[in-house]
Amino acid sequence: MSKNSFVIAVYVENKYGVLTRVTSMFTRRGFNIDTLTVGETEDPNYSRITISLSNEKTDRAQLINQLKKLYNVKKVEVISPDMAIKRELMLIKVKNSPDTRAEIRDTASVFRAKIIDYSADAMCLEITGDTNKIDAFIDNMKPFGIIEMCRTGIVALERGPESMLSK
């Protein structure tokens, strides 16, 4: 991810079709999404969409204003980089062989990744961390032979005692 990346958190009504409305606006206005995650929040009436973008040409103010205009959007915030706690989760399946087994385990242990499935030919690992850590872990796994991988995209919260809804 480039240094121009930024993360937006969007509280939306937890209703049918709302995700489509949000992503449709991105398409229509030409904003390019890097990652997008969505899930329930502390308030069951709302879902939180976390979107990361990296295009340096993106007009942030325009993006925020357009998001705010959507009827089902309750709140929009750019997560300030200084205050952000960002995490991503990845599941990765790599080739397993007697020659590489120990090294994979050592690497996993350094990155605090967990082995969650194991067979003679392959193992599946789970890792959580910020994007850089996950990118680095992928680089380390490449020599062993990556069979399949799946990343969740970024979820983010701001440090401190407040919630976005209460602000």
Place this chain on the structure above:
Amino acid sequence: MRLSGAEIVVETLIEQGIKTIFGYPGGTVIDIYDQLYRNSDRIEHILAAHEQGAAHAADGYARASGEVGVVLATSGPGATNLVTGIANAYLDSVPMLAITGNVPNSLIGRDSFQEIDITGITLPITKHNFFVHRVEDLADTLREAIRIAKSGRPGPVLVDIPKDVQGAKCEFISAKPVEKKGGVPADDADVAKAASMIAEAGRPFIYFGGGAVRAGAGELIAKLADKIDAYIGCSMMGLSEVPVSNKRFLGMQGMHGHYASSKAMAKSDLIIGVGVRFSDRATGNTSKFSAGARKIQIDIDSAELGKNVDINLGAACDICDFLTKLIDKVEAKQLPNWEAKIEKLKGQEAEQEFTDFLPADAVRAVSEIVTPDTEIATDVGQHQMWVAQYFGFEGKRTWISSGGLGTMGFGMGAAIGSSYGSGKRTVLFTGDGSFGMNLNELATAVTYNVPLTIVLFNNGVLGMVRQWQTLFYDKKYSNTTLNRKTDFVALAESFGAKGYRANDLESFKKAFADAYSQEGPTLIDLTIDKDLKVLPMMRPGGTFDKLIIGEEAEE
């Protein structure tokens, strides 16, 4: 009171003060039409010839009246035929409620007969839309849809109602008409900053658009201009909000704007944008657009601030509140040098020769004959620009024209709707190209004896595209020469409207005077030359320094 969904639709519309709706029946709205039949003494339904015409009629109704225009259509093709009309309302921020039927919930998602995902289709062209799953939600959804349509920056809202919801019953409790939510009050710091920018300016220019029309800000704009010695121009969407008789009003801006207006804005050192989005058709090359001027932008929609051009001060708030506070705060000033520059520009404009030709003369003649409250509707193309340039608008909300979407075929439906919206006569200017797109609505105008005078500029070509082909495509007239044999007078007569033929100013004036005095719809076929141009013209992506004003561009 337990009512069916169809009854709830009609009762809610009546409760919300809707008196007239436009539409076209079909399988999934029969229940609603049944209720319209039973309640025809309480709510009027105008049957269009095509759903697109009905949508444009609702649009024209809203523009003329300032109220929400309502259109009703069936599922499938009925709904898709609304799409252009909805998009047109969206791009011009017109408050509209579109109600569509859909197949019963049990058939949704199975590609059933006349099933279409109209909420999906209209997602990017509505302010918001709703699919009503349960009859219990129906009344409140319609109320909320109306509130959204007219609140803040207005726009179209669609409500899709499956047939089983129309048949199901639930308790209905009537409510008061929903209040529209206006903009937030102006921020005093913004007003103070604007006042100090005005104090520093030597050549202030107020540039307003459709937002000023929606807010009814014309008088305040004129008052501000008087106080700070500013001149006024508008986008095409702003026409009719400030009367052309106002000496400070220089006319429309932009690609085909008035010479003095466009030049004055280019020479100004402070542009005060009021309810205007600085669209590409109005600014030309945005990076070179009025580079020497500081810019203030006041708009009810925060997303418009700085969207198309960089600005020095943006205020997202109620326009009228901002202007009222600004007029109070700002120091009065006199700028004799600015006035002298403007007078010079006006002089140059008056000397230009291209203002005297048949369609321009015809527009001016109509302008002299009609009452100031007559609605002036247009289609899209050369005729539209000529009306924008040469008609002397004096009455507010009398300009009914498709701006953002530029919809050929808008005129007939919109003219019918605007006549209902204003309760007054409408004059529609159209071209043979645009008229050909939705002339079926002549049937509607005749059926309802709509007070409508149609002035058709007939040049046998698609004039605006031809003009571009002449100027930029080496006179290769690809598919813009119509070669049709349509006799528009006979056509009008066949629909039951009186037709007139004219080919010069005298015969036109005579025909128009007679046509305008008729009660119902009339059509005048005025033959014009196919090589007339809309001038001045700024090249697409160009600047106001070099306008095409005759055969050649300015040096």
